[in-house]
Amino acid sequence: MVFNSLDFVVFIIPVFLLYWLIFSKSSVYQNFFLLLVSLFFYAWADWRFLILLVASTLINFYLGLKIHRTPEDRKKNIFLYIGLIFNIGLLLYFKYFNFFYEGFFEILNVFGAESSYSTLEILLPLGISFFTFQTLGYLTDVYNEEIDPSENLLEFSIFITFFPKILSGPIERAASFIPQIQEKRNLSYSVSVDGLRQILWGLFAKIVIAENCAIIVNPIFNNYENEPGSTLLVGAFFYAIQLYADFSGYSNMAIGVSKLFGIQLMRNFSTPFFSTNISDFWRKWHISLTTWMMDYVFTPLSFTLRRHQKKGLIFSIITTFVLVGFWHGANWTFVVYGLLHGIYFIPLVFSGKMNSSEIVAKGKLLPSIKEVFKMISLFLLIMLTDVFFRVDNVAMGLDYLKRVFSLSIINFPSIIIASTTIITIILIGFFILIEWCNREKKHDFEIHNYNIYLRWGFYIFIFSLILFFGKSSETFIYFQF
Amino acid sequence: MRLLILKLSLFFAICLTITTFVLIKYGGNIDYFYQKFTTPRATSMIIGDSRSMQGMQPEVINERLKELNYELPIFNYSFTIAEAPIGPLYNKSIDSKLDKNSKNGIFIISLTPWMFGSDKDNSIGEYREADRPPHNMKFVNTNPNYEYLFRNLKYFHFKSAFRRTSTMHKNGWLEENNLPTNPKIFDEWKKRQRKMFDKMIKSYEVSSERLESLDVLIKNLQKHGKVYLVRMPIDLDFVAVENSFYKDFDKDINRIAVSNNVNYFNFNVSSTHTSFKTYDGHHLDKYGGFDFTNTLCDSILKKTAKNL
Numbered sequence: 001m002v003f004n005s006l007d008f009v010v011f012i013i014p015v016f017l018l019y020w021l022i023f024s025k026s027s028v029y030q031n032f033f034l035l036l037v038s039l040f041f042y043a044w045a046d047w048r049f050l051i052l053l054v055a056s057t058l059i060n061f062y063l064g065l066k067i068h069r070t071p072e073d074r075k076k077n078i079f080l081y082i083g084l085i086f087n088i089g090l091l092l093y094f095k096y097f098n099f100f101y102e103g104f105f106e107i108l109n110v111f112g113a114e115s116s117y118s119t120l121e122i123l124l125p126l127g128i129s130f131f132t133f134q135t136l137g138y139l140t141d142v143y144n145e146e147i148d149p150s151e152n153l154l155e156f157s158i159f160i161t162f163f164p165k166i167l168s169g170p171i172e173r174a175a176s177f178i179p180q181i182q183e184k185r186n187l188s189y190s191v192s193v194d195g196l197r198q199i200l201w202g203l204f205a206k207i208v209i210a211e212n213c214a215i216i217v218n219p220i221f222n223n224y225e226n227e228p229g230s231t232l233l234v235g236a237f238f239y240a241i242q243l244y245a246d247f248s249g250y251s252n253m254a255i256g257v258s259k260l261f262g263i264q265l266m267r268n269f270s271t272p273f274f275s276t277n278i279s280d281f282w283r284k285w286h287i288s289l290t291t292w293m294m295d296y297v298f299t300p301l302s303f304t305l306r307r308h309q310k311k312g313l314i315f316s317i318i319t320t321f322v323l324v325g326f327w328h329g330a331n332w333t334f335v336v337y338g339l340l341h342g343i344y345f346i347p348l349v350f351s352g353k354m355n356s357s358e359i360v361a362k363g364k365l366l367p368s369i370k371e372v373f374k375m376i377s378l379f380l381l382i383m384l385t386d387v388f389f390r391v392d393n394v395a396m397g398l399d400y401l402k403r404v405f406s407l408s409i410i411n412f413p414s415i416i417i418a419s420t421t422i423i424t425i426i427l428i429g430f431f432i433l434i435e436w437c438n439r440e441k442k443h444d445f446e447i448h449n450y451n452i453y454l455r456w457g458f459y460i461f462i463f464s465l466i467l468f469f470g471k472s473s474e475t476f477i478y479f480q481f
Numbered sequence: 482m483r484l485l486i487l488k489l490s491l492f493f494a495i496c497l498t499i500t501t502f503v504l505i506k507y508g509g510n511i512d513y514f515y516q517k518f519t520t521p522r523a524t525s526m527i528i529g530d531s532r533s534m535q536g537m538q539p540e541v542i543n544e545r546l547k548e549l550n551y552e553l554p555i556f557n558y559s560f561t562i563a564e565a566p567i568g569p570l571y572n573k574s575i576d577s578k579l580d581k582n583s584k585n586g587i588f589i590i591s592l593t594p595w596m597f598g599s600d601k602d603n604s605i606g607e608y609r610e611a612d613r614p615p616h617n618m619k620f621v622n623t624n625p626n627y628e629y630l631f632r633n634l635k636y637f638h639f640k641s642a643f644r645r646t647s648t649m650h651k652n653g654w655l656e657e658n659n660l661p662t663n664p665k666i667f668d669e670w671k672k673r674q675r676k677m678f679d680k681m682i683k684s685y686e687v688s689s690e691r692l693e694s695l696d697v698l699i700k701n702l703q704k705h706g707k708v709y710l711v712r713m714p715i716d717l718d719f720v721a722v723e724n725s726f727y728k729d730f731d732k733d734i735n736r737i738a739v740s741n742n743v744n745y746f747n748f749n750v751s752s753t754h755t756s757f758k759t760y761d762g763h764h765l766d767k768y769g770g771f772d773f774t775n776t777l778c779d780s781i782l783k784k785t786a787k788n789l
Contacts, residue, residue, distance in 0.1 A: 006631060020482060192485055423640075463496050467503070468639045 001044045003199070003253040004207050004472070011041070016260055020187050027184040031154050034162065034181075034261065041163035042126070049125035052090075057160045059086060060135040064142045064149035064156070076143065083139040087132050094124055099330030127167045129327060131160055133292055138174045140296055147175045155181050164257040168250050170268040170288035177263075185262030194448065195259025198252045201434075201445035203470075204462050205249030209431050211471035212424040213242035216415065221390055224400050229409035232400060234416060239390050240383040241428055244273065247286070252444065271439040273382075273432075274360045276374040277353065278344040281382065289327065293320050313349055318342035328389070333397055337388040344381065359440050427469060504625040507642035509649040512629075514560060514614050514636065516649040517578075519624035523556035524583035525706065527653070528575060528698075529591030530566070532713045534559035536757075536765035537591065538774045539652040545778035549785060551587040551706065557653030559591065564613045566596045567691045572698045574615040578622070579705060586706030589777070590698070591713055592734060594727035595678075597692055598685030656767055660760050670761040675722070682726050692733060699741045709781060710738050714748035714755060714773060715763035746780050748773075 001007045015037050023033040043050045063083040070076045092100075138159075141147045150156040159177050160166075220227055220235030227235070251268035258265045272284035282290050298320040305312030318339065325338020348354050360375065361367040367375070384401060391397040415421055438444050447455055508515045513534075527537045539555045547553060558578050565571045580586075600609055610616055614636070620628050630637070641647075646659040661667040702708050712734070715723075724730065731747055738745035748755070755776070758769030765773055 006634065187482055187485070189485055193488070196489070459492060460495055460499070464499060467496075467500060468642070470639075472635045 001041065003250065003257065004203055011044075012257065012260075019261060024184075024187070027182060028154070030185060031158055031181055035154060035157050038158065038161040038163040038166065042161060042166055045167060046126045048123070049128075052125055053131065053161060053166075056087070056090065056131065056135060057157050058153075059083075060139060060160070061150065061153055061156045063139060065151070067139065067142050068149045080139060080143045084136065087136045087139070091128065091132050094122055094128055096330045097122055130169045130171055131166060133171045133289075133327075134160060134174075137171070137292055137296060141174060147178075150174065150178055152182075162258070162263070164254040164261075165265055168247075168254070170251060170254065170266050171292050172265060172288070176266065180263050188262065190448070191259050191262065191264075194443075194446070195256040197445050197447065198256030198259065198443055200256075200459065200462055201443075202249040202252030202254075202256060204466055205245040205252065205431065207249075207470040207472065208427055208465055209245035209424075210242045210249060212420070212427060212469060213238040213245065215471070216421055216424060217242055217390070220415070221400075224396075224403065227403075228411040228413065229404045229406045230411045230413040231415055232404045233409060234413045234421075236383050236387050236400075236404065238424070240379070240386045243386055243389060244269070245431065248444070255443070267443065269444075271435045271444065273379055274375060274436065274439050275378055276358070276360060276371060277348060277356060277378065278341065278381075279348050279354055279356060280358065281378060282341070289324065293324055293327075297323055310349055313354075314346055317345045317349070321345070332394045333388045333391055336394055336397065337385060340385045340388070362440060423469065427465065430465075500630070501625050503639060503642060504630065507645070508625070509651070510645045510647070511639050511641045512633075512637045513647070513649055513655060514564070514633075515626065515629055516651060517558060517560075517615070517653055518618060518621045518626045518629045520556065520651055520653070521622050522580040523558065523578055523586075524552035524580045525555035525586040525588065526575065526579065526702075527555060527557040527559055527589045527591065528571075529559040529589075529711075529713075530593060530596055531559070531561040531655075532593060532715070532764060533557065533589075533591030533711075534561065534653070535655045535657055535767075536713055536770040536773055537589065537777070538654050538767075538770055539650075540654070541771060541774040542587075542589075542778060545775065546587065546781065549587075549782070550585065552583050552585050553587070554652060555587060555589075559653070560615065562593070562595050564610055565615065566598065566610060567592070567698070568608055568610070568688075568694045569690075569697075570608050570610060570616040572694055572701065574618070574621070575698065576701065578615075579702075581705075583705040586702075587781075588702040588706060588708045589711055590695075590702075590708065591711045592695070593712070594687075594723045594730045595681055595685070597687050597695075597727060597730075598681060599688035599691065601684055601686050657760070657764075658767075660766050667760065671716075674719075674761045674763060678719070678722050678726075682722075685726070687727050692737070695734075696737055696741065699737065699743060703741065703743070708741070708743045710734060710743060710745040711777065712745075712747045712749050713765070714757050716756070716759065717749075717751060717754060719763050720749045720751070744781075744784050746777065748776075 001011060019030065019033055019037075023029040039050065039054075042053060060083065063079050063086075066079045067076055067083070070079060138147075142149045150159065155178055158181055159172065159174055162172075162177075165172060217235055217239045220231060221239070224232055224235070248269040255265045255267070266288050268286060268288050270284040270287065272281050275281040275284055298316055301319060302313055302316035305316055308315070319342075321338040321342030322335055323338065324341070325334040325336070328334040328337070345354070348356075360371050384404070387400050388394070388397045391400060435444050438446055447458060450458070503511065504515070508519060527533050527539065527542075529537075534557060537557060537559070539557050543554045556578075558575060559565070565574075608616075614629065614633050615621065617632050618628060620626060646657075648656045648658070650656060661670055699708050699710075712731070734745055734747075757773045757776075758766050760766045
């Protein structure tokens with residue numbers, strides 16, 4: 001049941017009404033209802049792994065309490081290690097087993113062992129990368145005494161299973177999520193309307209922008225060997241937009257749905273294409289994953305390697321980004337994607353601009369020429385790197401890029417004058433314009449301060465764009481992770 | 482809560498108004514089938530797949546056969562091979578679209594060998610069309626038809642309201658204006674259709690259940706008027722392909738026609754084959770369709786005169 005389906009509309013309306021009209025007496029009622037609904041939502045998506053989700057919730061709840069209540073450091077460590085092994089083990093088994101298994105036999109073959117193997121057919125539980133990272137973060141925070149463990153199984157269960165975020169995030173932190181569900185939530189008109197706006201904008205991003213881009217992208221990538229470099233460049237451009245619109249659209253819908261229940265999820269995208277350097281970009285792209293990696297991988301690692309100064313810092317960055325890439329899937333393409341992003345940080349390390357992040361043209365209508373140049377350069381770099389996100393294997397990615405930079409890049413890409421492409425470019429233009437106008441705000445479609453006619457004009461206009469140019473799709477790119 | 486629900490209702494009401502306006506004004510341009518479910522129940526019908534949907538023009542039949550005193554106008558209730566192969570599901574839908582008061586209607590059933598094909602592996606059940614329109618529809622004569630919109634949203638192409646390359650008329654005839662502009666495009670389109678036939682040969686086998694359903698359909702329609710079976714003209718090389726899939730097709734249809742005392746007009750007999758203009762080898766374009774519908778009417782008139 002994806003957010004952009006009629007099934008979801010049929011699901012969410014009664015859930016919303018029951019939540020506020022019947023179960024609003026206390027936080028316990030509200031939480032109990034949310035848990036039931038969340039488990040139903042997950043089971044609807046894939047009931048086979050419901051037991052795994054419940055088991056993971058129970059085990060992590062128990063381990064959190066044990067880590068906190070055990071006075072001895074040695075025993076504390078043991079409980080933490082059990083938790084880490086359990087959670088990482090789940091990921092390794094379900095997501096990475098075949099990758100390492102194949103790799104192992106390929107290494108044997110390199111050394112002449114000539115062994116044959118067949119991979120296991122392991123189904124990937126939906127949302128495993130997201131809920132496992134939440135539990136890993138939770139146990140680490142409890143161990144570091146940054147938070148107290150949840151003493152309430154109901155609240156902890158909602159933290160793990162809350163339906164708007166269970167399938168594709170954002171990856172929430174217990175410190176910000178659990179306190180919200182400890183109190184009784186009251187319906188706030190302004191928060192709910194803001195949530196609905198975010199849902200509308202997310203729908204537009206997904207079913208108008210991402211889906212129309214996919215129509216252009218798919219045939220190019222599926223037939224890249226027969227396309228000139230210029231067309232491949234066009235394909236890479238539309239894929240970068242598709243990837244962003246697809247995932248940011250999903251995140252906006254998830255955050256918007258959550259707001260309808262009085263729960264604020266963390267922002268996941270903050271107009272990342274309006275960045276002037278790679279560090280700035282990663283502060284705005286998939287924020288919940290990036291901050292998780294910063295807190296639990298980069299910071300401890302760079303602290304450990306601080307004696308090695310810049311070399312230690314570069315090693316920490318590259319390791320972190322390789323893991324960011326690898327988190328997306330068991331494929332070398334994602335490793336290359338992460339590695340390249342890590343490498344892009346090196347000039348910033350040497351120039352001392354690692355932490356530079358700013359809102360472009362803050363308080364101004366238009367950016368300076370220098371800023372435009374920086375944004376376009378960065379976008380081109382990211383766009384070409386995203387090719388590795390889309391291709392089946394590294395060789396295909398390298399071949400694709402090789403063809404982009406061949407002489408055929410000077411050919412006129414005929415696809416650009418196709419009516420579908422022209423319409424999509426116009427729609428992207430509108431999408432970027434709205435994002436630009438809201439780049440300093442809390443989300444991409446925060447228009448509550450516009451006058452009522454303009455606001456409603458936007459709602460109707462966006463609905464019309466969805467009606468006329470929307471394409472239905474039953475999946476999101478990030479569901480596979 | 483009240484204010485939120487009030488404003489949400491207002492928003493949805495505006496959205497519904499826009500959608501309704503588009504459905505009423507451009508329903509025939511944005512979806513191939515939508516109009517078929519917005520018109521009243523029919524006293525006479527054309528039944529079949531995409532060939533008859535585009536190649537049999539009700540307007541021509543209404544004009545040419547009015548002297549025979551059938552309960553006209555005739556409605557084209559054809560779909561495509563994916564949605565409406567012959568079978569109990571299509572029979573049920575025809576039955577719900579049929580005006581039960583009709584006693585002297587005319588029912589033209591266009592048949593192709595593919596309409597009797599069922600999946601070889603049959604892993605998705607005998608009737609692959611079950612979850613598609615018209616079988617997933619309960620209401621077949623309401624305007625606007627929101628049931629169709631909600632159940633078959635993925636069939637809609639709302640932006641076609643701007644281009645309007647094809648029009649599904651209120652009488653059920655699909656007028657296709659996107660026609661090949663040169664022989665090269667025609668050849669490409671024909672090649673694509675050939676590929677589709679090859680795929681169907683690989684995955685389909687002739688179903689005796691579907692054949693029996695035809696018999697049931699004829700018997701049911703005979704209670705409401707006169708039934709004619711038709712095999713529409715297509716390029717002869719395609720006839721050969723179809724016959725390789727179902728070599729006894731003409732024999733079986735003849736047998737059913739004789740047993741039910743109905744006429745079978747086969748326009749693909751090689752010795753008397755007349756070519757009509759198609760745009761891909763087997764779909765008559767609107768000009769070829771006009772000529773063919775007139776020819777079909779001639780055949781019906783001739784047969785009727787003979788019987789008198």
